[in-house]
Structure formats: C-alpha cells, structure tokens
Amino acid sequence: MTERRMTEPGVLEPKLIAIDAMGGDIGPKATVPGAAIALQRHPGLSFLLFGDQTLIGLELDKLPALKARATVRHTDLVVAMDAKPSQALRRGKGSSMWLALDAVKTKEADFAVSAGNTGALMALSRMLLKTVPGIDRPAIAAQWPTIRRPSIVLDVGANVGASARELCNFALMGTAMARALFGIIRPTVGLLNVGVEEVKGVEDVKTAHGWLKQAALSGATGFDYKGFVEGDQIGQGIVDVVVVEGFAGNIALKTAEGTAKQIGAYLKEAMTSSLRSKLGAVLARDGFLQLKDRMDPRRVNGGTFLGLDGIAIKSHGGTDPLGFASAIDVGYGMARSGIVQRLSADLAAFHATLDLIAIDPKA
Amino acid sequence: MTERRMTEPGVLEPKLIAIDAMGGDIGPKATVPGAAIALQRHPGLSFLLFGDQTLIGLELDKLPALKARATVRHTDLVVAMDAKPSQALRRGKGSSMWLALDAVKTKEADFAVSAGNTGALMALSRMLLKTVPGIDRPAIAAQWPTIRRPSIVLDVGANVGASARELCNFALMGTAMARALFGIIRPTVGLLNVGVEEVKGVEDVKTAHGWLKQAALSGATGFDYKGFVEGDQIGQGIVDVVVVEGFAGNIALKTAEGTAKQIGAYLKEAMTSSLRSKLGAVLARDGFLQLKDRMDPRRVNGGTFLGLDGIAIKSHGGTDPLGFASAIDVGYGMARSGIVQRLSADLAAFHATLDLIAIDPKA
Numbered sequence: 131m132t133e134r135r136m137t138e139p140g141v142l143e144p145k146l147i148a149i150d151a152m153g154g155d156i157g158p159k160a161t162v163p164g165a166a167i168a169l170q171r172h173p174g175l176s177f178l179l180f181g182d183q184t185l186i187g188l189e190l191d192k193l194p195a196l197k198a199r200a201t202v203r204h205t206d207l208v209v210a211m212d213a214k215p216s217q218a219l220r221r222g223k224g225s226s227m228w229l230a231l232d233a234v235k236t237k238e239a240d241f242a243v244s245a246g247n248t249g250a251l252m253a254l255s256r257m258l259l260k261t262v263p264g265i266d267r268p269a270i271a272a273q274w275p276t277i278r279r280p281s282i283v284l285d286v287g288a289n290v291g292a293s294a295r296e297l298c299n300f301a302l303m304g305t306a307m308a309r310a311l312f313g314i315i316r317p318t319v320g321l322l323n324v325g326v327e328e329v330k331g332v333e334d335v336k337t338a339h340g341w342l343k344q345a346a347l348s349g350a351t352g353f354d355y356k357g358f359v360e361g362d363q364i365g366q367g368i369v370d371v372v373v374v375e376g377f378a379g380n381i382a383l384k385t386a387e388g389t390a391k392q393i394g395a396y397l398k399e400a401m402t403s404s405l406r407s408k409l410g411a412v413l414a415r416d417g418f419l420q421l422k423d424r425m426d427p428r429r430v431n432g433g434t435f436l437g438l439d440g441i442a443i444k445s446h447g448g449t450d451p452l453g454f455a456s457a458i459d460v461g462y463g464m465a466r467s468g469i470v471q472r473l474s475a476d477l478a479a480f481h482a483t484l485d486l487i488a489i490d491p492k493a
Numbered sequence: 494m495t496e497r498r499m500t501e502p503g504v505l506e507p508k509l510i511a512i513d514a515m516g517g518d519i520g521p522k523a524t525v526p527g528a529a530i531a532l533q534r535h536p537g538l539s540f541l542l543f544g545d546q547t548l549i550g551l552e553l554d555k556l557p558a559l560k561a562r563a564t565v566r567h568t569d570l571v572v573a574m575d576a577k578p579s580q581a582l583r584r585g586k587g588s589s590m591w592l593a594l595d596a597v598k599t600k601e602a603d604f605a606v607s608a609g610n611t612g613a614l615m616a617l618s619r620m621l622l623k624t625v626p627g628i629d630r631p632a633i634a635a636q637w638p639t640i641r642r643p644s645i646v647l648d649v650g651a652n653v654g655a656s657a658r659e660l661c662n663f664a665l666m667g668t669a670m671a672r673a674l675f676g677i678i679r680p681t682v683g684l685l686n687v688g689v690e691e692v693k694g695v696e697d698v699k700t701a702h703g704w705l706k707q708a709a710l711s712g713a714t715g716f717d718y719k720g721f722v723e724g725d726q727i728g729q730g731i732v733d734v735v736v737v738e739g740f741a742g743n744i745a746l747k748t749a750e751g752t753a754k755q756i757g758a759y760l761k762e763a764m765t766s767s768l769r770s771k772l773g774a775v776l777a778r779d780g781f782l783q784l785k786d787r788m789d790p791r792r793v794n795g796g797t798f799l800g801l802d803g804i805a806i807k808s809h810g811g812t813d814p815l816g817f818a819s820a821i822d823v824g825y826g827m828a829r830s831g832i833v834q835r836l837s838a839d840l841a842a843f844h845a846t847l848d849l850i851a852i853d854p855k856a
Contacts, residue, residue, distance in 0.1 A: 415773070
C-alpha cells in the first residue's frame with residue numbers, strides 16, 4: 131500500500147485522514163469545516179468522519195466539496211472531555227475517538243486527528259497503535275512559536291519525569307519531527323536545564339547531556355547537539371528541538387501561553403487608556419493585526435504523540451476550524467515524511483550508539 | 494535589640510542594611526546609587542557597604558545624602574559572577590558577599606542584599622545564616638507579576654525536586670512572604686501541576702495536595718488552600734502563592750521572561766512595519782509607556798531565600814540602581830514584618846499539624 135503511493139523518493143502522499151468529528155468543545159462545528167479547509171490546502175485528500183451522522187451531516191451539507199470526499203461512519207459513543215484515561219480505556223471502545231485511531235491501526239487511514247480529551251487520546255493511541263520498538267512511553271511534542279520558525283518542544287506532558295535514555299529518545303523523536311515538518315536536514319537539539327550550577331537532582335539530565343554530546347560527535351544521530359538551554363531561550367528559537375521531561379515541559383508551555391495572554395491584556399488596557407492611545411491604535415491597526423497573526427495560537431495547533439507506531443494528532447480542544455486545519459497540516463507533514471518508519475530505523479541505530487557510549491568506561 | 498526597635502505591635506523597623514556593593518554586572522555603579530534611592534524611600538535607614546573602597550567612594554562622592562548614612566568596609570575579595578558554589582564556600586571568606594551576610598549573622602545588620610552570583614549567595618547564606626528549625630533546604634521565592642498584584646512563586650531554582658513535606662513548607666514560607674510584602678492576612682495558595690489526569694510520577698505533588706487541603710481545613714495554617722493551578726494561571730494572579738519544585742519553577746520563571754521578551758520583539762517589529770503603524774505608535778506613546786512600565790522587570794526585582802535564619806535578598810545581576818532599590822525594598826518589607834521569627838513559630842505549629850495528618854490512616 132505504501133509503495134503504490136510513492137510520488138517521489140521518500141515521500142508518501144497521505145490520502146485518507148481519520149477525523150474524530152466529535153472531539154473538542156464545539157465538535158463537528160470545528161472539525162468538519164476544519165477538514166474542508168484542509169481539503170483546500172491538500173486537494174488529494176479524502177476523509178473518514180467518525181461521530182454522530184446527523185450533526186456531521188448538518189455541517190457537511192454546507193460544504194459540498196468536502197462532502198464529495200468524505201465518508202461518515204456513525205457512532206453514538208463519544209469520549210467525554212473530562213473522562214479519565216482509565217475510563218476511556220474501559221468504556222471508550224466504539225467511540226468516535228477509538229474508531230478514528232482504529233482506522234490508523236488497520237492502515238486504512240494515514241493518520242488520525244482529534245480535538246478530544248488529551249489523556250484519553252494518549253491512552254487509546256498507546257493501546258491501539260502501540261509504540262515503536264525501543265520506545266516504552268510516547269511523548270507529546272508541541273510546536274513552540276519562536277522569533278524564528280517554531281521549535282519542537284517535548285515532552286510537554288505525556289509523562290512526568292524521564293530517565294537519561296528517555297531524554298535521549300526525545301531528542302531523536304523531536305529531530306524526526308523537525309525534519310518532517312520543516313525539512314531541516316540536521317536539526318539542532320538543546321536540553322532544557324536550570325542555570326544554577328551544581329544543583330542536585332538533575333542526574334538524569336546531566337547523564338543525558340553526556341550521552342547526547344558523545345552520540346552527536348559520533349555522527350550517528352542526524353542532529354547537532356547544542357548542550358543545555360534555559361527557559362528564556364526557547365522563544366528565541368535558539369535550537370530546533372528542546373528536550374525536557376513532561377512535568378516541567380507542560381508547565382513551561384502553559385506558562386508561555388499564560389504570559390502571552392497576560393501581555394495581550396496589558397496591551398489592550400494600555401491602548402485604551404487615553405483618547406490619544408486609542409487613536410494611535412487605530413492608526414497602527416495593520417501593525418496590531420500583524421502582531422495578532424504572529425501570536426495566533428491556531429497557527430501552530432497540533433500536539434503530536436511521538437513514539438507511536440502510527441500518527442495521532444491532538445488538536446487543542448477549544449479550537450476553531452482554522453486551528454483544526456492546522457492540526458491536520460501537522461499530521462499531513464508527518465505522514466508525508468514517513469516519520470514512523472524512519473523513526474524505527476533511526477532508533478535502532480541510535481540505541482546501538484547509546485549502548486556503546488553507556489558501557490564506555492569514560493561515560 | 495529587637496525590642497528596642499518596635500514602633501508598633503509586630504513591626505520592627507529595619508535600621509541598618511548590609512550591601513554587597515561589588516555584586517552584579519556593574520557593581521558599585523548599580524548598588525551604591527540603588528542604596529541612595531532606597532534611602533529616599535526609607536529615610537531612617539543606614540548602610541554598610543562592603544567592597545572596594547575606592548570604587549565605592551567614587552559613587553558615594555556623587556551622593557552626599559547617602560554618604561552621610563553609609564559606612565564603607567573595604568575588602569579586595571569579590572566572588573566572581575561565574576564562580577561555582579563550592580568555590581565560593583572554599584574561597585569566598587572575607588569577600589564582599591561573605592561580609593555582608595556575616596553582618597546579618599552577627600545581627601549587626603537587619604538584612605543583606607547582593608546582586609552577585611545566585612549559587613554562591615545561596616551556598617554562603619546557608620552556611621553563614623543556617624536554616625530555621627524544621628527547614629532543611631531554603632527555597633528561592635520570586636515575585637511574579639500578574640494582572641493583579643505580584644504573586645509569590647517558589648521554589649524557582651534553589652533545589653531540584655521536592656518531597657511532599659518540602660512542598661508544604663514552601664506553602665507556609667510563601668504565605669509568610671505574601672503577608673510580609675503585601676499585607677495579605679490570609680493569602681491563597683495553589684500547587685502547580687500539569688492538567689493531564691492520572692499522570693504517573695507526581696506522587697509528591699498529590700500527597701502535598703492532600704496534606705495542604707487537610708491542614709488548611711484544620712485552620713492551623715494561616716492560608717487558604719485553593720488546590721492545583723496550571724502554568725497559564727500564574728499570570729492571572731489566581732492565587733497569592735504558587736508552590737512548585739525548583740526545576741519546573743525555574744524553567745517556568747525563565748520561560749515567562751523569555752516569552753515577554755519575544756512578544757516585545759514582535760510588538761516592536763509590528764509597530765515599525767509601516768509608516769502608518771509608526772505614526773500610530775507615536776500617537777499611542779503614553780499607552781506604550783504604561784505597558785513598558787507594567788512589564789518593567791525592575792519593579793519586582795529581588796528573589797529571596799526563604800527558610801534561612803536571617804534575610805538575604807538576591808537582586809538580578811544585570812540590574813540598574815532602580816532595580817537594586819526594589820531588591821532593598823523586598824528586604825525592608827520582610828525585615829519589618831519579623832518574617833524570620835514568625836516563620837519559626839508558624840513552622841512549629843504547621844509541622845505539628847502535618848504530623849497529625851500524616852499519621853491519619855485516611856491520609
């Protein structure tokens with residue numbers, strides 16, 4: 131099946147996308163028009179839409195181009211936005227989320243996109259798709275807007291804590307994603323750390339630092355390792371891939387979102403504080419629109435579970451059609467690059483290198 | 494000595510401040526004029542200035558009011574900005590930082606302020622001042638600007654990882670600081686966590702959550718416990734005190750700083766992108782100045798080591814006189830509230846409560 135699709139060496143054009151149409155705060159009202167936007171961007175695509183056929187049908191009727199390329203598969207079951215992962219595993223079978231992932235598992239669809247509950251999507255993805263050999267726990271990778279192009283930051287919350295080897299795996303997985311999404315041949319990688327010297331308790335980070343340095347020098351990794359980076363350097367785009375364990379990574383991501391919102395509120399207040407400021411803001415409207423566009427979270431919507439034997443994209447639950455289309459874009463770029471197949475091969479080579487380093491008496 | 498200073502019940506007016514005049518990127522050029530600003534704000538203060546008497550003298554000569562209230566204690570020794578904590582401990586004796594802390598230890602000065610190397614200041618403070626009974630490891634508390642008043646966030650990097658009991662101690666120490674700086678009688682406390690449910694590996698955070706909930710209910714804590722908060726809620730000022738272990742806390746703080754800088758760069762670019770935007774920005778100048786003022790990091794300069802048996806304030810190394818004066822303000826507020834003495838008493842009561850909870854079979 132893969133072979134038939136090849137259009138140029140190494141490129142596998144995605145054809146069929148599985149959509150959990152019910153996920154997210156407004157369900158089909160975001161996911162279905164989102165798919166329509168994705169179809170405009172990638173006219174070769176077709177869609178499997180899983181969920182309530184009546185609600186999906188109402189949206190599809192407004193979008194004839196999409197309707198011609200969409201198949202609706204009805205289910206009454208939906209994983210609730212507040213369901214616990216364990217509940218999703220026990221009772222999620224046959225839900226729109228489950229069916230979308232199952233279509234990836236059976237290789238009917240090239241990838242799945244859901245704006246549903248993150249924990250449930252992680253649990254179901256892991257159960258249905260499994261991880262690639264060498265990876266025990268998937269990571270969630272985020273595209274982080276920087277003053278350059280977005281950087282890939284992982285893990286942003288799939289797991290708390292990470293061993294040195296897991297941090298090394300994150301580096302390799304993030305590299306694969308930077309390559310898939312941005313076409314960077316040899317991405318740069320940094321390890322997030324705190325600046326204070328000789329702090330106790332970051333042994334895993336320090337060990338991973340040594341291993342990554344040696345592995346990168348050996349040339350077996352496909353990335354350039356740039357050493358430690360600090361939180362204030364992420365937004366500068368100082369490296370293409372930022373590696374961190376999931377607790378600190380999630381807190382960093384949320385904190386950046388919160389800070390952006392906070393400054394947005396300050397800015398609004400400042401621009402309405404006097405008549406002169408208001409007039410100035412009207413005059414500078416184009417500038418503010420440019421700023422708004424650059425800070426638009428919909429531009430980089432789409433967290434990815436890396437390390438799975440298949441592609442599952444998490445769209446922000448509160449997203450609109452444009453944001454959902456961005457999430458589909460992420461899956462498209464990943465599927466097209468053959469990331470899963472390449473990751474398996476790269477991991478095998480990388481682990482062989484790590485094993486050599488780890489038994490090196492100098493390590 | 495303490496008794497003599499009481500001017501109203503519970504208020505201990507600070508009189509003499511120990512300044513590490515050599516710390517920071519520009520040393521006496523920031524610290525000495527910073528002390529002069531502090532003197533304007535608090536006319537009752539006197540200063541001990543530790544460092545190179547020639548360099549300090551050059552600055553003092555420009556500031557006659559300060560000169561009349563300052564005593565210079567000469568030393569040739571300075572802890573380098575890149576010195577490791579262990580080096581500071583071995584070779585820092587007699588340095589300007591050491592002497593400033595020693596003046597607090599001997600109770601000659603009410604508190605010490607340094608813009609020097611954080612790790613060295615932490616190590617020397619801990620060695621010279623020791624911790625209060627019940628605290629093994631001090632925490633660094635930051636004032637975090639929010640859309641309300643600043644919140645206290647700790648630990649932002651003194652240590653990596655924290656046990657449940659240490660997180661509980663942070664809650665109590667942060668509460669004491671919020672009371673000292675902002676006069677909040679019953680501060681609200683939140684525990685920073687990730688949103689994903691059932692994530693493994695945050696046992697300490699979960700245990701602390703249970704203990705804090707019970708302890709707050711028992712009424713023995715002096716704070717209201719609001720439960721978990723996420724990274725994007727810090728900037729909303731949702732609680733007065735945010736508790737987190739030092740690795741994630743440091744990364745969050747740095748990430749927020751980086752995001753603010755990044756958005757500042759976007760804004761500048763947007764406001765110079767066209768002639769109309771430039772004109773608008775000129776017209777809205779007052780608004781932008783207001784924004785700049787609100788985002789000014791000098792307004793909330795001054796990290797504090799909490800849990801020490803004495804007050805040591807860390808000013809940002811790159812600060813200017815105004816920022817250094819803010820750091821002195823932090824120490825002033827803390828000393829005035831008698832935070833160290835109160836913390837010792839409160840900790841004893843709190844630990845008695847925690848011990849009751851921890852042996853509760855339902856805990």
